[in-house]
Amino acid sequence: MSENEKLTEEIIFEAATVVFEEDGLSGARMQNIADRAGINKALLHYYFRTKDHLFEAVFTKLAQKMFMKFTPIFEKNLSLEDKIRFFFREHITFMQQNPKLPGFIINEINHNPQRIKKLLRNVDFRKLWTTIIEQHSEELYKYNITEETLPQIMTTIVSLSVFPFAAKGIIEVAFDNFGIDFDKYTEERKTFAAEFVIKAITK
Amino acid sequence: MSENEKLTEEIIFEAATVVFEEDGLSGARMQNIADRAGINKALLHYYFRTKDHLFEAVFTKLAQKMFMKFTPIFEKNLSLEDKIRFFFREHITFMQQNPKLPGFIINEINHNPQRIKKLLRNVDFRKLWTTIIEQHSEELYKYNITEETLPQIMTTIVSLSVFPFAAKGIIEVAFDNFGIDFDKYTEERKTFAAEFVIKAITK
DNA sequence: GTCTATAGAAGGATAGAC
């Protein structure tokens, strides 16, 4: 694979990323991707054979990028409260840089749940949870967290972080009426969401 | 308009609702809608002229259905805490019956923000908020709610309610690993989310 | 490896019979 070939493939991939994120699989047009990459439509097929192949490559890369952002939680040597603060700060910062990613991934998975099954089949969620429990066993008595409330709390944390970006289109319009700026809102959300959760789970 | 015409139009509308909710505007096929309605493709055009017209009708109806669920909050004569409980109970119940609606609306608005502007242009958000403030002025000293934290709290409440349904595809797969049932989870969420918010905002 | 030209399929829309 020559230097030049590598380059072209990457240019196509990046153009495809933008177009798929914007329009989704069914709404995206190969012509649009070719135009954005500054090359011919036929070249797309030369490098990626079909639209589905190209989409699959883009989706896998983006989904991994998104989900990888969750893993530092299981590694960091921080108190539970600082982990919550760390998560919201890092995750929201990431989405500020990729605001269309949450909506894109959620939508494509809803349209084709198989995609996520394939992607997450190697992830042992239970083991991750055991890790968390063991890391924080000594401080857990302080919080309203049990085996039963865990799913609620986990989804709550993700909801608070991801939803504003997934529903960006609606929220921006609603905020218009209050004269609120979306970027300022997401910046404030990093600390608001963290303290909100900590307050709620502290006994 | 005869009785029969009314009926056909409704059958088409309902078929279109199912297909658009499932596949989105760009993914939906007129043939698919016709098949589901048990009629011919040409009839779709007879009643709704174009695919866009048909979609517009369906989207408007569904979006109104969704947003109407927020309004009782401003009417009910309940304490603030009971309003929060009422909201989660009613709103989640509604989405249990329409689980694909949140993802559909969010996605279509992200693809075309104009849609929601048109729909919400008559809603005076500021007036609604003033109403809330006035209704609960005497009890507000109990809570960590100010003009500045209001947008955060409002979006937090909606996030906790809507996100699990918008991201249903992902959450169900993640829950598989824990042996958790999505329906049981959403049922529990009605009270969990309410108490979580109340705990967090109470001084 | 990259282009032009075009095949071939799919899907939205319409004409016209009944």
Place this chain on the structure above:
DNA sequence: GTCTATCCTTCTATAGAC
């Protein structure tokens, strides 16, 4: 009001020259 047949555009994909 409903159907069959078909038009016409759009889009994915490929053939073939360079």
